[in-house]
Amino acid sequence: MTEFRYELLAQDGKARLGRIHTAHGVIDTPTFMPVGTAATVKGMLPENVADTGAQILLGNTYHLMLRPGAERIARLGGLHKFMNWDKPILTDSGGYQVMSLAKLRKITEEGVTFKSHIDGRKFNLTPERSMEIQHLLGSTITMAFDECTPFPATEQQARESMQMSMRWAKRSKDAFVNREGYALYGIQQGSVFENLRRESSEKLAELDLPGHSVGGLAVGEGQQIMFDTLDFCVDMLPTNKPRYLMGVGKSSDLVGAVMRGIDQFDCVLPTRSGRNAQAFTHRGTLNLKNGRHRDDDRPLDDQCGCPACTKYSRAYLHHLIKAGEILGAVLLTWHNLAYYQDLMRGMREAIAEGGMDAFARDFHAGQEGGDIDPVPIIED
Amino acid sequence: MTEFRYELLAQDGKARLGRIHTAHGVIDTPTFMPVGTAATVKGMLPENVADTGAQILLGNTYHLMLRPGAERIARLGGLHKFMNWDKPILTDSGGYQVMSLAKLRKITEEGVTFKSHIDGRKFNLTPERSMEIQHLLGSTITMAFDECTPFPATEQQARESMQMSMRWAKRSKDAFVNREGYALYGIQQGSVFENLRRESSEKLAELDLPGHSVGGLAVGEGQQIMFDTLDFCVDMLPTNKPRYLMGVGKSSDLVGAVMRGIDQFDCVLPTRSGRNAQAFTHRGTLNLKNGRHRDDDRPLDDQCGCPACTKYSRAYLHHLIKAGEILGAVLLTWHNLAYYQDLMRGMREAIAEGGMDAFARDFHAGQEGGDIDPVPIIED
Ligand SMILES: [Zn+2]
Ligand SMILES: [Zn+2]
Secondary structure, rough: OOOOOOEEEEEEEEEEEEEEEEEEEEEOOOOEEOOOOOOOOOOOOOOHHHHHOOOOOEEEEHHHOOOOOOOHHHHHOOOHHHOOOOOOEOOOHHHHHHHHHHHHEEEOOEEEEOOOOOOOOEEEOOOHHHHHHHHHOOOOEEOOOOOOOOOOOOHHHHHHHHHHHHHHHHHHHHHHHOOOEEEEEEEOOOOHHHHHHHHHHHHHHOOOOEEEEEOOOOOOOOHHHHHHHHHHHHHHOOOOOOOEEEEOOOOOHHHHHHOOOEEEEEHHHHHHHOOOOEEEOOOEEEOOOOHHHOOOOOOOOOOOOHHHHHHHOHHHHHHOOOOOOOOHHHHHHHHHHHHHHHHHHHHHHHHHHOOOHHHHHHHHHHHOOOOOOOOOOOOO | OOOOOOEEEEEEEEEEEEEEEEEEEEEEEEEEEOOOOOHHHHHEEEHHHHHHOOOOEEEOHHHHOOOHHOOOOOOOOOOOHOOOOOEEEEOOOOHHHHHHHHHHEEEEEOEEEOOOOOOOOOEOOOOOHHHHHHHHHOOOOOEOOOOOOOOOOOOHHHHHHHHHHHHHHHHHHHHOOOOOEEEEEEEEOOOOOOOHHHHHHHHHHHHHHOOOOOOOOOOOOOHHHHHHHHHHHHHHHOOOOOOOHHHHHHHHHHHHOOOOOEEEEEOOHHHHHHOOEEEOOOEEEOOOOOOOHHOOOOOOOOOOOOHHHOOOOOOHHHHHOOOOHHHHHHHHHHHHHHHHHHHHHHHHHHHHHHHHHHHHHHHHHHHHHHHHHHHOOOOO
């Protein structure tokens, strides 16, 4: 069996090249985790997600506990088998999505009660139940149960919320049943307040967990405030353990956060945007619904090796989207996931060579340069 | 270059094992052609359609002429390149779908005028324009422009309709620009009337086209009347050319029609049903939406080698469908296409061995035997 551990391979400024060893294999970091909310990365076969370079997926405890149910997934052999993905899986604790999706939520020190947004059934979620669910799912990386402090919050609100999350982190650790190669991550809270982030980090240090995430960011504060907060809060976490920034983000967020010491990311952006005709490229964001692509036989992104870019024209992708065809969503999702993985691979190579600053400059120049010039449209 | 030709390899009763040689490769017959209406087999990558064993796709002239437009596809290199499918493509003439989908249709001897169901734009379609469109698309097999006689029709109505279709067949032949390895098929009409089917066949014989289809069936007459009609009308077509039954059908239709001498089929059933939670198996039709599958860790069909059956449980497929996930539609479409191709392969092997009667008996016994017994449902 493999012990769960983080291996730091190289550093360039604050950016870290590393490797996380787990029971389900190795994760090269910095890494981006595609989101497989309901035991599927929407529109993708898992082997094709792996083809893009993904080494770990995220699953959503909230969705899975409601449907098909954690006990059912456990009976069916666990989430890995259920969804045919044998690499690492990280599950969130459910708390964040209860607050954003469920009805009639009520938070107490004990935990949270709510009604399902699917059928109105009543559920409760506590640190103990969240650990049990994630155990039933067989998650490689379990997240501690926390409250994601909303933004903006006063210092007093942020303190109370963070302190409850730290009490819940302790209860999460007590309830977590460890297996070799599996891990429980603690979540740092404290909103944008340096003193609270420090207090949170000190509480987490007492628990000596094998990994950490930065919580309470990417909740509407904007990139500048997020970066300003990362500038101080990441350094408060141990350097010998992975650091995960939850729910982030745009490609420029990833580059900026890696340069501030983050190792792991997840976000619905590449998959959700793919279903909405948006494609991310090294020349910025394209909307394939736009008529400018109608007669364009060039690839979406000539630097990308994904099927959308190597086997089809922009005109075809545009056609699929105008016709409402499933394949349009599939191909753009595939491309966006490939683009994100290429971006992470590029950053890993840059860190290894000490070239992260140059990489970031090239990245921003590409984004600002914008798309290639359109071809003339011919109306028949 | 390859000459377009049909090679008869074996016969068992009226069932024929053969091969169609085309500019885009060989088609083993009897064959089933998945429908790629709008330049995509809905929900599938073309390479995965090929993985199921498909050797030829059908494209719809009506849909493609409206969007993205035949001239546009021609400028983009033709339909094969546009949709990344290098094997044979058959396109219908557009006539049938104008009558079932377009608005304000008006038929005259010249052809048909109509308004697009997408944006109301006005179009006309004549034998000459249908040939031109199919040429622009680069179809391997072009269908003559015809009127699909509705069912029921009086003998007089059926005669007038058939005779106009035969005049249109002559105009189609005159307008068709041949290329080596490509073909124009004539369409036999005459509804359920033996004398009219004979008259239609004699008119077609004068044109000496390289293939034929049986038109005007599978339009609501039911399987028994369809089989009764096939019993006499297929024999009227030349034995040295392929015979295609348009828009058919259910698996039992395919078995019955092969035993009546049909070589080619197309139908939206496997793809459309796949998007509606229906799966076809050698034990009959299943609805994966049904709660009986909720805790069932067995494969959809243990005799099928497709990804839906080899990598996932019925419980997972059921979950995807209940959650409205794209992957549910994708996997069931894939399975249904694989089932159809397996069925055709089974028939080809049976004909080669002279065992078509036994194959049909086994097929019907399997369908009537029904699904495996359900597993108990556990409510958590
Ligand atoms: Zn791409
Ligand atoms: Zn299957």
